[in-house]
Amino acid sequence: MSSSTATSPLQKEEDINRGSTYHKLKQEKPRKLKKRRKILQNWQLYIFVLPAFLYFFIFHYIPMYGVQIAFKNFNPTLGIWGSEWVGFDHFTRFFQSYYFWDLLKNTLGISVYELIVGFPLPIILALALNEVKDSFFKRTVQTVTYAPHFISVVVMSGMIIAFLSPATGILNHGIQFLGFEPIAFLSDPDWFKTVYVLSGVWQSTGWGTIIYLAALSGVDPQHHEAAIVDGATRFQRIWHINIPAIVPAMIILLILNVGSIMALSFEKILLLQNPLNLESSNVIATFVYKAGLLDAQYSFASAVGLFNAVINAILLIVVNKIAKKTSETSLW
Amino acid sequence: MNTSIHETKTDKMFKVFVYIFLTGALVIVLYPLIYIISASISNPSAVNSGKMWLYPIDITFDGYKLIFENGAIWRGYLNTIFYTALGTFINLAVTIPAAYALSRKDFAGRNLLMGMFVLTMFFSGGLIPTYLVVKNLGLIDTIWAMVLPNAAAVWNIVIARVFFQTAIPKELEEAAIIDGASNFKMFIKIILPLSAPIIAVMALFYGVGHWNGYFNALIYLSDKEMFPLQLVLREILVLQEMSAQNTNLTGSMAEAIHSKQQLAAIIKYGVMIVSTLPIIIVYPFLQRYFVKGVMIGSLKG
Numbered sequence: 282m283s284s285s286t287a288t289s290p291l292q293k294e295e296d297i298n299r300g301s302t303y304h305k306l307k308q309e310k311p312r313k314l315k316k317r318r319k320i321l322q323n324w325q326l327y328i329f330v331l332p333a334f335l336y337f338f339i340f341h342y343i344p345m346y347g348v349q350i351a352f353k354n355f356n357p358t359l360g361i362w363g364s365e366w367v368g369f370d371h372f373t374r375f376f377q378s379y380y381f382w383d384l385l386k387n388t389l390g391i392s393v394y395e396l397i398v399g400f401p402l403p404i405i406l407a408l409a410l411n412e413v414k415d416s417f418f419k420r421t422v423q424t425v426t427y428a429p430h431f432i433s434v435v436v437m438s439g440m441i442i443a444f445l446s447p448a449t450g451i452l453n454h455g456i457q458f459l460g461f462e463p464i465a466f467l468s469d470p471d472w473f474k475t476v477y478v479l480s481g482v483w484q485s486t487g488w489g490t491i492i493y494l495a496a497l498s499g500v501d502p503q504h505h506e507a508a509i510v511d512g513a514t515r516f517q518r519i520w521h522i523n524i525p526a527i528v529p530a531m532i533i534l535l536i537l538n539v540g541s542i543m544a545l546s547f548e549k550i551l552l553l554q555n556p557l558n559l560e561s562s563n564v565i566a567t568f569v570y571k572a573g574l575l576d577a578q579y580s581f582a583s584a585v586g587l588f589n590a591v592i593n594a595i596l597l598i599v600v601n602k603i604a605k606k607t608s609e610t611s612l613w
Numbered sequence: 614m615n616t617s618i619h620e621t622k623t624d625k626m627f628k629v630f631v632y633i634f635l636t637g638a639l640v641i642v643l644y645p646l647i648y649i650i651s652a653s654i655s656n657p658s659a660v661n662s663g664k665m666w667l668y669p670i671d672i673t674f675d676g677y678k679l680i681f682e683n684g685a686i687w688r689g690y691l692n693t694i695f696y697t698a699l700g701t702f703i704n705l706a707v708t709i710p711a712a713y714a715l716s717r718k719d720f721a722g723r724n725l726l727m728g729m730f731v732l733t734m735f736f737s738g739g740l741i742p743t744y745l746v747v748k749n750l751g752l753i754d755t756i757w758a759m760v761l762p763n764a765a766a767v768w769n770i771v772i773a774r775v776f777f778q779t780a781i782p783k784e785l786e787e788a789a790i791i792d793g794a795s796n797f798k799m800f801i802k803i804i805l806p807l808s809a810p811i812i813a814v815m816a817l818f819y820g821v822g823h824w825n826g827y828f829n830a831l832i833y834l835s836d837k838e839m840f841p842l843q844l845v846l847r848e849i850l851v852l853q854e855m856s857a858q859n860t861n862l863t864g865s866m867a868e869a870i871h872s873k874q875q876l877a878a879i880i881k882y883g884v885m886i887v888s889t890l891p892i893i894i895v896y897p898f899l900q901r902y903f904v905k906g907v908m909i910g911s912l913k914g
Contacts, residue, residue, distance in 0.1 A: 434827065573744070
């Protein structure tokens, strides 16, 4: 019963909704005059939001305006507006380049692999943790599995490089101990995606359980008691009571994951990339970084980045629509 | 749930299976962490040959000694502390008042503003246009490049807003307004004292982000004097460019270290620990705040 001490998240959400409908009813009455008075009365609140507004305007909306250089030949002396238009030239050049399909294949390959392996594991771990009533053991597992979340991506990459080294890495010592040949994980393109995905699983599975555990703590114990009386086994109770309780959280996370398929966190890829594994580690995001910032091909790199962002937005909207049609849950 | 009702055989087996699974997960996550600690204080040749696999062998603190004598690591550490402190302060100054204002139902235009902020989670100009903005503002190679391009995170504003909507009693605000308090006065005298939990959660989320971040420094800084710790670590751990001239080696030790690689081997596990130390120290005490933050976020998600 240790988990039921936390307040139910579902209940809180209900409170918020009730609050807003109550508020809507109240808002129906005031006329324009009252609204104007409200703005004047609360002018200080606009000052509260001002820094955030300026931040988003300068560092997010001005770059959105600046993305037009993808359709221009950007010349720093002429500026963004003054540079000459070239239409879709940069896009055609990208689509016709020999590396286009490799980049697309690697980007999608790594993301889908990550989704298939990384999505179910936090759910399984959360369901298992939820079955444990021994709070010391449960707390230990939670504390330990959450911890890797706080390791920086540089240290994580350093760990991967150190552990997987063919000559000195502990993993290869283990492999040799079992009588196999050492594997050059980071210089073999065939291994790159697996290394990337499994190290990610190690780092983030524990942290990923939090949302599911929150949803599970909202399950009414009476359901379980009734099911026990009816003779349901533990497994049946998980299947019919616990899993339906976390389905909304699952759908939201699935939408977010699919929606960010093209936007995979490339910081780790950039650190683990080397000329030998480039064949399978070259993804759109690292390509944009190299073409844009290292080779200063600003317009071309912006075009590639924009292509990526557009695919991403389309995926997000489509998946959200599907979720809305097939279930009650969606992002908007 | 765990009443004394007789458990069936399958249920017991299931329970055993659950415990085995969780113990497996525990060992898989814990082992690399223990290995790093042991390796950082073992003789490097025992580490590299695989003789050391769990307990430290030939305990030596040479690695840590080299780290403490290394100017680049110290400088990186100080830079990171500075960026983290300044950056987190700016984050809080931007996030908390904005989230509070956006939580107020009588704030006209709040939905429009919130929509404008949330939209940036899904659409952005991308790496290059953002870089050009930072460059045109003249922020390259200044401390501002480390703290302004990430002055706020939408998700954290959403979390803080949910907190203000649910945890601050509306009656308090109404009473303050009737008493004639201005919004500024109310925010400082009434709201902030009640916001300690959310300020802690936000400071932790942002602080860890600054401490662990390397990418902004990679693209916006070229002056090595300004490098944060993570970029110094990148040179040691990933590029393995740790050159002997960076360290003030004393005679006998310099003889013992033949190559850069060997030097990297001695210090690499130590720097992993030293760089993560502040987080390791605060984590056990603050774990519940982190978890709380994620849970508030999941309400809205």
